[in-house]
Amino acid sequence: MWTKCHRFNGLLTVLPHWDKPLLYRYYGRQTVSSLFIPMMRTSDQSASASVSRKTILENAGLLKQSRPGLYYILPVALRAMYKLIKVVDEEMTRIGGSKLGTPCLIPADLWQSSGRWDTLGAEMFKLKDRHNRHYCLGPTHEESISELVGTYLNSKNMMPLRLYQIDRKFRDEIRPRLGLRRAREFWMKDMYSFDIDKEASLNSYEIICEAYVRIFKRLGLNVVKVVADSGAMGGDTSHEFHLIADDGEDEILICDQCHKAMNMETLKSGDVTAECNLCEGKQNKNIQKYRGVEIGHAFYLGTKYSKAASVTYTDENNCKVYVEMGSYGIGVTRLLDAALEIQSTSNKIRWPSVITPYNICIVPLGSPKDNSSQQLLQLAQQLYDKLAVGKLQNEVVIDDRIYLSKTVGPGTRLRQATLLGYPYLIILGKQALQKQGYIELEDQLNGSKQNIHIDNIVDHIQQVYEKRDICTL
Amino acid sequence: MWTKCHRFNGLLTVLPHWDKPLLYRYYGRQTVSSLFIPMMRTSDQSASASVSRKTILENAGLLKQSRPGLYYILPVALRAMYKLIKVVDEEMTRIGGSKLGTPCLIPADLWQSSGRWDTLGAEMFKLKDRHNRHYCLGPTHEESISELVGTYLNSKNMMPLRLYQIDRKFRDEIRPRLGLRRAREFWMKDMYSFDIDKEASLNSYEIICEAYVRIFKRLGLNVVKVVADSGAMGGDTSHEFHLIADDGEDEILICDQCHKAMNMETLKSGDVTAECNLCEGKQNKNIQKYRGVEIGHAFYLGTKYSKAASVTYTDENNCKVYVEMGSYGIGVTRLLDAALEIQSTSNKIRWPSVITPYNICIVPLGSPKDNSSQQLLQLAQQLYDKLAVGKLQNEVVIDDRIYLSKTVGPGTRLRQATLLGYPYLIILGKQALQKQGYIELEDQLNGSKQNIHIDNIVDHIQQVYEKRDICTL
Numbered sequence: 001m002w003t004k005c006h007r008f009n010g011l012l013t014v015l016p017h018w019d020k021p022l023l024y025r026y027y028g029r030q031t032v033s034s035l036f037i038p039m040m041r042t043s044d045q046s047a048s049a050s051v052s053r054k055t056i057l058e059n060a061g062l063l064k065q066s067r068p069g070l071y072y073i074l075p076v077a078l079r080a081m082y083k084l085i086k087v088v089d090e091e092m093t094r095i096g097g098s099k100l101g102t103p104c105l106i107p108a109d110l111w112q113s114s115g116r117w118d119t120l121g122a123e124m125f126k127l128k129d130r131h132n133r134h135y136c137l138g139p140t141h142e143e144s145i146s147e148l149v150g151t152y153l154n155s156k157n158m159m160p161l162r163l164y165q166i167d168r169k170f171r172d173e174i175r176p177r178l179g180l181r182r183a184r185e186f187w188m189k190d191m192y193s194f195d196i197d198k199e200a201s202l203n204s205y206e207i208i209c210e211a212y213v214r215i216f217k218r219l220g221l222n223v224v225k226v227v228a229d230s231g232a233m234g235g236d237t238s239h240e241f242h243l244i245a246d247d248g249e250d251e252i253l254i255c256d257q258c259h260k261a262m263n264m265e266t267l268k269s270g271d272v273t274a275e276c277n278l279c280e281g282k283q284n285k286n287i288q289k290y291r292g293v294e295i296g297h298a299f300y301l302g303t304k305y306s307k308a309a310s311v312t313y314t315d316e317n318n319c320k321v322y323v324e325m326g327s328y329g330i331g332v333t334r335l336l337d338a339a340l341e342i343q344s345t346s347n348k349i350r351w352p353s354v355i356t357p358y359n360i361c362i363v364p365l366g367s368p369k370d371n372s373s374q375q376l377l378q379l380a381q382q383l384y385d386k387l388a389v390g391k392l393q394n395e396v397v398i399d400d401r402i403y404l405s406k407t408v409g410p411g412t413r414l415r416q417a418t419l420l421g422y423p424y425l426i427i428l429g430k431q432a433l434q435k436q437g438y439i440e441l442e443d444q445l446n447g448s449k450q451n452i453h454i455d456n457i458v459d460h461i462q463q464v465y466e467k468r469d470i471c472t473l
Numbered sequence: 474m475w476t477k478c479h480r481f482n483g484l485l486t487v488l489p490h491w492d493k494p495l496l497y498r499y500y501g502r503q504t505v506s507s508l509f510i511p512m513m514r515t516s517d518q519s520a521s522a523s524v525s526r527k528t529i530l531e532n533a534g535l536l537k538q539s540r541p542g543l544y545y546i547l548p549v550a551l552r553a554m555y556k557l558i559k560v561v562d563e564e565m566t567r568i569g570g571s572k573l574g575t576p577c578l579i580p581a582d583l584w585q586s587s588g589r590w591d592t593l594g595a596e597m598f599k600l601k602d603r604h605n606r607h608y609c610l611g612p613t614h615e616e617s618i619s620e621l622v623g624t625y626l627n628s629k630n631m632m633p634l635r636l637y638q639i640d641r642k643f644r645d646e647i648r649p650r651l652g653l654r655r656a657r658e659f660w661m662k663d664m665y666s667f668d669i670d671k672e673a674s675l676n677s678y679e680i681i682c683e684a685y686v687r688i689f690k691r692l693g694l695n696v697v698k699v700v701a702d703s704g705a706m707g708g709d710t711s712h713e714f715h716l717i718a719d720d721g722e723d724e725i726l727i728c729d730q731c732h733k734a735m736n737m738e739t740l741k742s743g744d745v746t747a748e749c750n751l752c753e754g755k756q757n758k759n760i761q762k763y764r765g766v767e768i769g770h771a772f773y774l775g776t777k778y779s780k781a782a783s784v785t786y787t788d789e790n791n792c793k794v795y796v797e798m799g800s801y802g803i804g805v806t807r808l809l810d811a812a813l814e815i816q817s818t819s820n821k822i823r824w825p826s827v828i829t830p831y832n833i834c835i836v837p838l839g840s841p842k843d844n845s846s847q848q849l850l851q852l853a854q855q856l857y858d859k860l861a862v863g864k865l866q867n868e869v870v871i872d873d874r875i876y877l878s879k880t881v882g883p884g885t886r887l888r889q890a891t892l893l894g895y896p897y898l899i900i901l902g903k904q905a906l907q908k909q910g911y912i913e914l915e916d917q918l919n920g921s922k923q924n925i926h927i928d929n930i931v932d933h934i935q936q937v938y939e940k941r942d943i944c945t946l
């Protein structure tokens with residue numbers, strides 16, 4: 001057991017004494033000891049009078065503020081973020097989206113052409129290079145993508161064209177707050193559509209909005225599509241996607257009858273009535289107010305940016321026609337933060353099931369001095385190897401910290417495993433080693449615990465995951 | 474065939490006339506028409522007297538310069554980059570690496586503490602926020618990671634700790650050149666090791682260097698580990714990893730006898746002899762000069778950064794001990810660019826096999842007016858569905874541009890497919906529809922073509938890929 005490497009045969013390094021804790025890592029199995037999850041200890045937490053909701057992610061070792069609005073995204077949360085990105089990728093690919101990468105540094109002249117260099121003003125980070133040329137750090141990329149597409153577009157056959165990226169964005173928020181929800185550096189998915197005319201562009205708009213709805217549905221989130229204001233973006237059609245949340249910054253009106261929703265911002269003051277002005281011809285008093293976190297938006301842009309960057313094609317009459325554009329964003333880190341904060345407590349993180357960082361944690365109990373500890377670790381590895389196949393290949397993790405029992409005892413390890421919200425906890429105590437070995441299986445999603453025979457546990461879990469939509473990395 | 478959706482049943486949108494070209498996308502199959510691959514046409518290319526090696530990637534529609542040193546990474550190349558990132562992730566996970574994300578904006582005080590704010594000088598992009606606080610755009614993250622780890626490290630049991638990220642970096646190159654090889658915005662993998670003493674730190678150093686060797690081996694690249702100078706990083710042990718390339722910017726000396734290598738930079742002028750000073754006691758005249766592209770580096774840092782950021786642990790004697798650090802980089806975009814430029818020609822991109830963006834392209838020939846075109850497209854889809862399973866699930870693409878035959882004829886489509894370097898091309902001509910249907914299968918890696926019976930082609934390809942190491946997204 002100590003010298004043979006199942007997964008990466010022949011590549012095992014001979015380990016010196018100080019690397020013993022790393023032993024399991026070299027087997028290619030994922031272990032808690034190799035993950036950096038710097039949880040605040042309970043004693044540290046109680047030091048601050050009450051744990052505010054805002055620090056749930058920091059206390060759980062998922063996030064750490066560097067400076068206001070700037071965050072370290074720690075390993076477990078980063079894994080969820082990459083899974084979220086993969087879900088978005090899947091849905092964007094399905095509607096013909098093509099993913100590319102643009103530079104964060106955007107030359108000033110592009111934004112001067114579109115007139116936004118001054119409009120966004122202090123919200124933009126601006127800088128100069130050593131040759132004294134001016135740039136901004138991209139908060140959004142309409143100008144860049146238009147420049148790129150304008151270089152190549154030569155036929156209407158290249159459209160509909162739906163380009164997107166998922167990457168860092170920058171915004172010099174005057175008061176960064178609410179963690180990743182209003183940060184100065186954050187991740188966004190931004191898609192840009194190019195179509196031959198307005199009708200086609202609005203068709204793209206619908207198709208992309210439908211993809212958004214599918215994404216939020218897969219995440220199991222209560223998201224509402226809301227009529228919105230176009231603001232500085234240009235164009236005349238715009239919707240936002242709001243995650244309903246008590247501490248959301250926006251006020252949303254939803255009509256009970258037509259189920260349409262509207263951002264309070266779009267109403268002029270004095271315009272606020274209790275009646276829905278979207279229900280045509282009908283009288284309706286049932287408008288409800290909610291609070292929401294804006295996690296997505298869609299803008300039909302018309303030709304504002306295609307004119308600024310000369311994005312044209314030649315039609316049948318040999319005339320140059322400006323391309324119709326749309327712009328579509330999802331705030332990836334904002335969505336992640338808001339979804340976790342809404343559903344979690346200071347004792348348990350609750351992940352959207354599809355992007356759970358790890359689905360199963362195996363926790364062998366015991367201490368280094370127990371003779372049974374070695375056997376429990378061995379059993380944990382056997383279970384790991386049986387479970388970590390197919391779509392669960394990278395979804396299992398062993399809490400191998402038996403050797404740390406002085407500083408991190410079994411109680412702490414169980415508490416941490418609960419906090420991290422693994423959907424399944426497999427707890428290996430001494431009774432697992434008995435001949436009629438039973439194992440405690442905790443389903444953290446529905447809160448149930450059951451003792452299950454060791455021979456049946458793998459089948460049981462695999463059956464559950466056959467049907468469950470999970471994203472794997 | 475036109476109304477039933479196999480993969481995403483029930484989610485098919487009713488398509489208006491202008492979206493017909495998108496039809497195949499909605500089937501969840503990957504198609505060339507939905508990818509943005511803006512190749513230069515042959516006529517555009519010949520306009521410039523000779524296609525320089527440097528423009529291979531731009532001509533192939535993989536890369537596009539925005540401004541000097543700033544690049545759009547276009548969809549096909551981006552896919553290769555994400556595969557490269559996944560290969561690196563796999564090898565970093567195997568040695569216990571834990572992946573996190575740090576902000577690009579680094580507050581000035583961190584770099585002032587380490588003394589590097591002035592050392593790097595004009596190479597750094599510097600900027601101020603609206604509150605007049607100073608930042609740089611991170612070219613490397615020793616200071617940031619030390620700050621982060623220093624906050625949490627409280628026990629020697631947390632080590633060895635190996636944290637890494639794969640993300641954008643910034644460097645204000647005075648003369649950006651050679652595409653992504655010397656860009657001002659680029660992607661790097663940077664790992665930082667934290668160990669209890671020097672011996673343990675040098676052990677981490679070896680383990681991480683071995684992982685680098687595995688990465689380059691999987692990529693099939695001729696990479697040499699070279700004794701190097703630590704430069705502004707601090708510490709006294711350093712190695713670079715060089716991809717041997719005729720147009721590399723560095724000069725490398727390799728000893729025929731001990732196989733050790735050295736960067737010319739590490740030698741003082743006048744020190745250059747034809748003898749190896751690493752071969753102890755032996756006389757050896759066989760030193761060879763090569764040129765190389767630096768695609769990786771490793772630094773043993775000692776306690777330079779742990780002292781600046783107070784990263785300590787308490788030992789058995791209750792003394793505070795500064796942690797020993799190492800820093801390890803791989804230039805992700807530089808590696809990608811250099812590997813492609815070395816192996817490719819202006820007629821054919823040659824990918825490192827493991828990160829090939831798509832492994833199989835199905836090209837049905839014909840034009841919209843042919844009656845057989847519909848049948849060929851149908852056949853292409855049937856083949857796609859049989860091939861795109863298991864590890865090939867996202868590796869097949871159909872060139873569905875039959876409807877474009879006026880602007881993009883069969884000859885052009887075949888030429889483009891050759892240029893993009895798919896390992897396998899499946900070419901469907903009319904003979905594929907005959908009863909004894911044979912299909913042309915082109916193996917672009919060894920240049921062979923064969924006619925293979927339609928019933929055998931799937932088995933043939935699947936057998937090949939059972940053994941081939943490919944990265945899938």
